[in-house]
Amino acid sequence: xxxxxxxxxxxxxxxxxxxxxxxxxxxxxxxxxxxxxxxxxxxxxxxxxxxxxxxxxxxxxxxxxxxxxxxxxxxxxxxxxxxxxxxxxxxxxxxxxxxxxxxxxxxxxxxxxxxxxxxxxxxxxxxxxxxxxxxxxxxxxxxxxxxxxxxxxxxxxxxxxxxxxxxxxxxxxxxxxxxxxxxxxxxxxxxxxxxxxxxxxxxxxxxxxxxxxxxxxxxxxxxxxxxxxxxxxxxxxxxxxxxxxxxxxxxxxxxxxxxxxxxxxxxxxxxxxxxxxxxxxxxxxxxxxxxxxxxxxxxxxxxxxxxxxxxxxxxxxxxxxxxxxxxxxxxxxxxxxxxxxxxxxxxxxxxx
Numbered sequence: 060x061x062x063x064x065x066x067x068x069x070x071x072x073x074x075x076x077x078x079x080x081x082x083x084x085x086x087x088x089x090x091x092x093x094x095x096x097x098x099x100x101x102x103x104x105x106x107x108x109x110x111x112x113x114x115x116x117x118x119x120x121x122x123x124x125x126x127x128x129x130x131x132x133x134x135x136x137x138x139x140x141x142x143x144x145x146x147x148x149x150x151x152x153x154x155x156x157x158x159x160x161x162x163x164x165x166x167x168x169x170x171x172x173x174x175x176x177x178x179x180x181x182x183x184x185x186x187x188x189x190x191x192x193x194x195x196x197x198x199x200x201x202x203x204x205x206x207x208x209x210x211x212x213x214x215x216x217x218x219x220x221x222x223x224x225x226x227x228x229x230x231x232x233x234x235x236x237x238x239x240x241x242x243x244x245x246x247x248x249x250x251x252x253x254x255x256x257x258x259x260x261x262x263x264x265x266x267x268x269x270x271x272x273x274x275x276x277x278x279x280x281x282x283x284x285x286x287x288x289x290x291x292x293x294x295x296x297x298x299x300x301x302x303x304x305x306x307x308x309x310x311x312x313x314x315x316x317x318x319x320x321x322x323x324x325x326x327x328x329x330x331x332x333x334x335x336x337x338x339x340x341x342x343x344x345x346x347x348x349x350x351x352x353x354x355x356x357x358x359x360x361x362x363x364x365x366x367x368x369x370x371x372x373x374x375x376x377x378x379x380x381x382x383x384x385x386x387x388x389x390x391x392x393x394x395x396x397x398x399x400x401x402x403x404x405x406x407x408x409x410x411x
Contacts, residue, residue, distance in 0.1 A: 061087070065097055070359050074366065077101055085117075092120025100362040111362075112219035118153075128153055128213070129179075129205070137210035139220035144173030149211040152180045152200050155264070156321075156340035158215055159184055160347055161363065161373060164233040165217035167192040177206050180214075187321040190235040231347050231374050234325070241326040248314055249330055255288040255406040256331045257399070259311065262298060263339035272357040273338045275388045277301040277308075282396050283335070284310045287403055291331060293324065293341050333402060335395060338364070346374030353398070355391050358382040 061084035068077035078101045084094035095117030103111035116138075118124050129151060137148060148169060152159045159180050166176055170193020180188055182199040189197035196206050212220060221229075249256065262274035277294075278301075284290060292313040297305060305311060318324055325344055328334060334345040334352045338361050345352040354371075356364055356379055364371060364379055371377045380391045 062094060062097070065094075069097075069101070072359065072366075074101055074105055078105070090120060092117045092124075096121065104362040104364075104366055106225055106365060108218070108224050112216075112223065116216065116219070118215075127201075129201075131211045135208075135210050137212045137220065138216060139222065142172075143169065143210065146173075146209040147175045147177060147195070147207065149177045149179060149205065149208040150214050150217070151211065152184075153213040153215050155267070156181055156184065157338075157343040159188075160340060160343035162214045162217050163188055163191065164229045164231060164347075165214075165221060166194065167233050168221065168229055169193060169217075177208055179205075183320050187234070187325060191233065225372055228372050231376075232349055234347055237322065237326050237329060241322060242329050245314075245323075245327045246330045248317075249289070249291065249312070252330075253408045255333065255403050256291060257283075257288045258291050258293040258328060258331045258334040258336070258341070258345070259283075260293045260334070260336035260339055260341045262294065262301070263337060264296075265298070269357070269361070272359070272386075273361070275337065275355075277304050279388050279392060280335075281308075282392050283399060284308060286396065286399050288399065291327070293327065293334065293336070332406070333399075335399075342377070343374075346371070346377045349376045352377045353395060354379050355388065355395065356381045358384060358386045 061080050065077045065080040065084065068080060078098065081094050081098035081101065085091065085098055088094065095114050099111050099114035099117065102114060131149070137143070150166060166178065169176060174193060175195045176193045178188060178191070178194050178197045179200050179202065180197065185197050185199055188194070259280060261277050261280055263270055267273070290311045292305070292311050292315055295315055295318065305313060314327070318327065321344065324341065325348060328345050328348055328350055331350065334341065334350055335355070336342045336345070336352065337355050342352060342354045352374065354364070354377055358381070360381065363373065369379050371379060380394055382388065382391055
């Protein structure tokens with residue numbers, strides 16, 4: 060009952076009351092990982108990183124969360140303790156693509172401490188992240204034969220291990236240079252660059268818990284499409300209704316059939332002037348690349364975007380557009396359109 064009350068308070072944006080409710084629920088049953096998990100996210104959302112990162116370790120009490128994670132020796136788990144110089148540390152993805160992209164920024168910091176890193180991430184991310192400083196091996200998540208390692212850490216626990224506060228968030232610009240040939244290949248496909256190029260993403264993984272709030276039908280973006288810009292789809296796994304609508308909107312260039320991995324997506328984004336997206340992995344990739352990125356958020360947004368901010372301390376190039384209490388994306392799209400028109404008016408093809 061307390062958890063249900065907490066959910067309702069979150070949706071009403073009464074976050075202080077929700078924190079009190081989840082604190083009570085967690086105290087009543089310390090083994091109830093879901094209460095502590097929700098409490099962690101509320102603390103992170105309100106900027107209390109000291110409590111939030113620590114409380115987020117309660118995710119390992121949730122059976123279905125930990126089911127697919129590799130069974131690793133608990134005595135070798137590293138959460139920031141001790142000197143890691145000369146050690147080999149296995150860093151494993153433990154949530155989604157966007158989470159891996161957001162927190163891979165810690166890998167170079169770990170290398171700077173003298174550690175060698177074995178990185179185990181989603182297969183589609185291996186080509187993008189294999190060249191990070193200190194990575195001696197990048198293997199796909201689920202690999203049966205692991206290289207030797209001294210310590211291990213889930214990638215989502217790295218902010219805890221580094222004691223991250225709002226004032227000590229590492230830079231987002233951690234990726235090595237993209238292959239020039241692949242960037243040029245996408246430039247050739249998009250030629251000419253005579254109008255502002257805008258990438259679009261309107262939905263995420265339908266299995267994500269809050270997807271019905273974060274995603275939208277492509278038709279919701281219709282008010283943008285008569286703006287004087289070149290629109291480029293970055294949307295993978297287009298849903299059937301959206302695919303039918305996409306076929307009628309010739310303003311959108313759809314080259315995603317040629318996108319094979321995140322290196323391709325990154326190379327395509329490098330050729331864009333702006334990315335407009337919902338809260339999904341492309342928001343993190345574009346932000347990591349430092350490209351101007353506008354993220355459209357539901358009224359009760361994800362914890363990583365904090366509250367009542369139009370900027371993000373995680374990504375300097377990101378701007379946030381939030382739903383109001385109506386919980387409709389139509390108002391967000393109108394706000395985005397107004398800003399897009401202003402951006403278009405300042406675009407000069409000769410400077411592209």
